[in-house]
Amino acid sequence: MSPAARREQAISVMALGHAVGRRVLLPLVGVVIVLAIWQATVAIYRLPLIVLPPPWTVATTLADLVGTRAFWRDVGVSLYEFVAGYAIGTTLGVATGLAMGESRRFRQALTPVIESLRFIVPFAWIPLTILWFGTSYAGKIMLVAYAVYFVMTVSTARAIAHVDPTLTRVGTMLGMRPLRLALRVHLPAAMPTIASAARAAAAIGWIAVVAAEYIGASAGLGLMITNAASSLATGVVIAGMIVIGLIGAGVSAAILAIARARPSAR
Amino acid sequence: MTMNGAAAAASRPAQRLAARLPGLLLGCAGALAAIAVWSLASHALQGGGGVLNRLPGPLAVLRELARYVEGDFARDLVSSLRVFAIGWVLGVVAATLIGLVLGRSALAGAVFLPVVEAIRPVSSIAWVPLSIVWFGFGLGSKVFLVGLAVFLVVIVYAVDGCSRVPTDLERTASMLGMRRLQRFRHLILPSTLIEVLIGSRVALMAGWGTVIVAELVAADSGLGAHLIGVEQSYDVPAVMAAMISFGLSGFVMNALFTRLERHIVPWRRDATQDAP
Numbered sequence: 174m175s176p177a178a179r180r181e182q183a184i185s186v187m188a189l190g191h192a193v194g195r196r197v198l199l200p201l202v203g204v205v206i207v208l209a210i211w212q213a214t215v216a217i218y219r220l221p222l223i224v225l226p227p228p229w230t231v232a233t234t235l236a237d238l239v240g241t242r243a244f245w246r247d248v249g250v251s252l253y254e255f256v257a258g259y260a261i262g263t264t265l266g267v268a269t270g271l272a273m274g275e276s277r278r279f280r281q282a283l284t285p286v287i288e289s290l291r292f293i294v295p296f297a298w299i300p301l302t303i304l305w306f307g308t309s310y311a312g313k314i315m316l317v318a319y320a321v322y323f324v325m326t327v328s329t330a331r332a333i334a335h336v337d338p339t340l341t342r343v344g345t346m347l348g349m350r351p352l353r354l355a356l357r358v359h360l361p362a363a364m365p366t367i368a369s370a371a372r373a374a375a376a377i378g379w380i381a382v383v384a385a386e387y388i389g390a391s392a393g394l395g396l397m398i399t400n401a402a403s404s405l406a407t408g409v410v411i412a413g414m415i416v417i418g419l420i421g422a423g424v425s426a427a428i429l430a431i432a433r434a435r436p437s438a439r
Numbered sequence: 440m441t442m443n444g445a446a447a448a449a450s451r452p453a454q455r456l457a458a459r460l461p462g463l464l465l466g467c468a469g470a471l472a473a474i475a476v477w478s479l480a481s482h483a484l485q486g487g488g489g490v491l492n493r494l495p496g497p498l499a500v501l502r503e504l505a506r507y508v509e510g511d512f513a514r515d516l517v518s519s520l521r522v523f524a525i526g527w528v529l530g531v532v533a534a535t536l537i538g539l540v541l542g543r544s545a546l547a548g549a550v551f552l553p554v555v556e557a558i559r560p561v562s563s564i565a566w567v568p569l570s571i572v573w574f575g576f577g578l579g580s581k582v583f584l585v586g587l588a589v590f591l592v593v594i595v596y597a598v599d600g601c602s603r604v605p606t607d608l609e610r611t612a613s614m615l616g617m618r619r620l621q622r623f624r625h626l627i628l629p630s631t632l633i634e635v636l637i638g639s640r641v642a643l644m645a646g647w648g649t650v651i652v653a654e655l656v657a658a659d660s661g662l663g664a665h666l667i668g669v670e671q672s673y674d675v676p677a678v679m680a681a682m683i684s685f686g687l688s689g690f691v692m693n694a695l696f697t698r699l700e701r702h703i704v705p706w707r708r709d710a711t712q713d714a715p
Contacts, residue, residue: 184467195549199546199549199550199553200549200550200552200553200554202550203550203551203552203553204557206550207549207554221625223572224572224573237580247619251600277462278465278672280471281462281465281466281469282465282466282468282472283469284466284469285466285467285469285470286469286470286473289470289686289690290686292686292687292689292693293682293683293685293686293689294644294647294648294651294685294689296564296651296655297647297651297666297682297685297686298682299637299655299677299683300655300667300669300670301665301670301675301678301679301682303670304493304670304673304675304678305493313513348610359658359682376562378559380543380564380565382563383562383564383565384564384567384652384655385653387567387568387656388655388656388667398565398569399567399568399656400567401568402571402572403567405572407569407572410569410572411567411569414561414566414569415561417561417562417565418536418557418558418560418561418565419560421560421561421562422560425560
């Protein structure tokens with residue numbers, strides 16, 4: 174190997190090391206500092222476990238929790254409610270948004286209704302869903318579908334309206350009928366915007382499930398942490414919050430992966 | 440020519456109205472159709488429609504809304520708004536200060552921004568039980584939750600605003616002999632505050648939703664407490680009236696803030712003009 178090549182290699186290794194330091198080491202330092210402050214607060218003020226357990230206790234609580242059947246049942250129930258509601262809300266929302274984007278008449282007729290319902294945030298529906306459906310899954314599924322529906326409708330309609338008009342002209346020139354044009358040209362072209370709206374909607378829908386479970390549920394992560402809070406098991410509450418955050422991030426990553434895997438999404 | 444132009448100008452509002460009329464009519468038709476479907480559904484479900492048999496008609500809800508507005512609405516709204524305003528201001532101020540530190544210092548940003556990013560997916564709603572353990576059912580827990588919700592939104596905008604000051608402007612400013620403090624005061628601060636302003640409007644709805652959930656769970660006062668109260672007495676028309684009052688107050692708040700933002704934006708032009 175020539176000296177120049179060797180030097181180049183050394184530089185690139187150094188650059189790699191630098192990047193690793195910035196991307197991995199410094200955030201790690203941040204996490205360690207936060208955990209140290211947490212631990213120090215507990216130690217200095219002698220906080221009892223019910224106010225704030227130290228990080229290590231939370232970690233062991235989380236490990237114990239993951240080993241129980243009840244925990245996985247709660248996760249399963251919450252995820253089931255979320256996935257079912259999300260599928261319904263996204264499908265209906267994209268369909269409505271597509272129709273609103275394609276037909277000006279339809280958009281003009283539907284806009285006042287959509288806009289006024291949009292301001293009644295999903296959380297305000299929780300008591301009504303409990304009166305209608307009790308503590309069953311159906312209420313939460315409806316709530317998630319409602320929360321997701323409006324995000325998807327509004328952003329799909331906007332995305333369809335902003336599709337490059339050249340594509341429409343090409344499609345028309347090739348003799349495509351309006352329905353085929355909408356499904357085969359406009360929808361794929363609007364896919365990137367719809368995919369990012371789908372991620373935002375997932376975050377809202379997931380937290381709507383948790384909030385609904387606080388107020389009336391027979392199982393689920395939201396119920397688990399409110400129960401833990403009322404029996405002052407703060408370690409379980411924090412462990413549950415971590416799980417809720419992890420699932421939220423996981424769902425978002427999964428939707429991104431699905432959107433990337435579709436060739437039309439690019 | 441000029442006569443023609445004047446005539447065209449005079450008839451332009453009328454023309455514009457004529458062009459918009461079909462759209463407005465369609466919108467009214469859509470709203471009426473929705474109300475008609477609602478009335479028919481409530482009528483059809485009256486005689487026992489399974490789970491959904493407790494669906495009151497629009498008139499019953501409207502009557503209930505009128506009664507609520509005459510009664511306790513003002514008190515509940517003030518109580519909710521107070522929680523919301525305190526939490527919102529605290530959240531915006533904290534996010535601006537911390538955002539300035541994390542955005543301007545490369546080291547602090549590299550160390551702590553990932554931590555902030557890790558906390559963000561845990562929505563403020565997930566903090567409700569913990570904040571009740573910490574602060575009880577009073578004002579403190581709700582203010583904490585709203586503040587957190589607003590903070591988590593605004594911090595992104597604040598970091599963005601102060602780390603994205605164009606390098607050209609910064610170089611020019613230092614070349615023209617501006618001191619660090621001057622650069623901060625006239626360059627970085629305005630750029631940050633504009634983004635913070637946008638972020639705090641985005642955070643409006645997040646904070647308002649958090650107020651609702653906090654009041655539903657820790658029901659002692661406010662619109663959410665009223666909502667849970669009428670839910671527990673199975674009063675469906677009152678529940679729907681409370682939901683509508685929530686929607687209306689959110690709508691009014693959003694409209695006011697959008698207008699306010701439009702008023703404040705000229706200030707940004709002044710600030711950038713007197714900066715260099």
